[in-house]
Structures are given as C-alpha cells and as structure tokens.
Amino acid sequence: MATHDFTARIAWTGNHGAGTRTYRGYDRTWEIATPGKPVVQCSNDPLLGGDPGLPNPEDLLLASLSGCHMLWYLHLASAAGIVVTAYADNPLGVGESAPDGTGRFVRAVLRPTITVVAGSDLAAADAIHARIHAHCFIARSVNFPVEYAATYLEG
Secondary structure, eight states: OOOOOOOOEEEEOOBOSSTTSSTTSBOOEEEEEOTTSOOEEEEOOGGGTOOTTSOOHHHHHHHHHHHHHHHHHHHHHHHTTOOEEEEEEOOEEEEEEOTTSOEEEEEEEEOEEEEEOTTOOHHHHHHHHHHHTTTOTTTTTOSSOEEEOOEEEEO
C-alpha cells in the first residue's frame, strides 16, 4: 500500500505577552500554513472563548469531510455519465460535550444540493453517495457515522 505525507505548520498567535500565565490572558487564535498555500487564520470554538469570525477545528473537520465527499461525488458522477452543473453543501456536524468538558462529534449529515442536467437518472445520481465512503480519505478516517441527505435540481 502506498503512503502519502501531508504537512502543515500550526502556530498559536494568541500570546499577548504573558503566554498562558492566566486562563483569560491569551487568545485562542492560531494559523495553518501549508507549503505554497495561503495561511488560514483560525480560532477556538466560540463556546470555548474563540473568535466567532474565524474557522475553528470543528468547522475545518466538517468542511474537510464535505469537500472530500463532493470531490468524490463529482468524480463518480462523471464516470457514471451523470452531468453535474452545480454542487453546494450545507453540512451539519453534531457534537456532544461531557460534564468534564471533553467533547466529540457523534455524527455528521452532508446535505448537498446538486444540480444535474435535465433528464438525468436521479436514482443513479443518489446511489453514488453510498459508494463514496469507500473512497473518501476523510470519511474513512473519522470514527462517527456520516449520513447523506441530498437534494437534486435539474437545469
């Protein structure tokens, strides 16, 4: 089996000069830098003191899962002769928090709206979703169920 290396640099940017001396004395901001790509400014979940205007790790995981699913959907649709002209997803990640403050995702629901050319076989278009989990690197790596609730438009 072939291996693939993925690299990134994660750097905390929220030190106001005193580090983590006090719990409220620092920001939960950080950045992601990957070679040759734009830097992404991030923060913690707002429930945990983060900046609500920046993506947090949970946002990024959900977006990664959705993006991977979309790319495989487009590939498998093309291979099946189904012409997709637009694809947008509004995924939902459901998390739970324990009394001790630990948390986890318990499931995700991908809810794409997919536009296909008029006359497409919508049953075949929908059946593609069930095949994606076998291919998507991200979906195969998470330990919570991923559900699909697609809507189709013809245009």
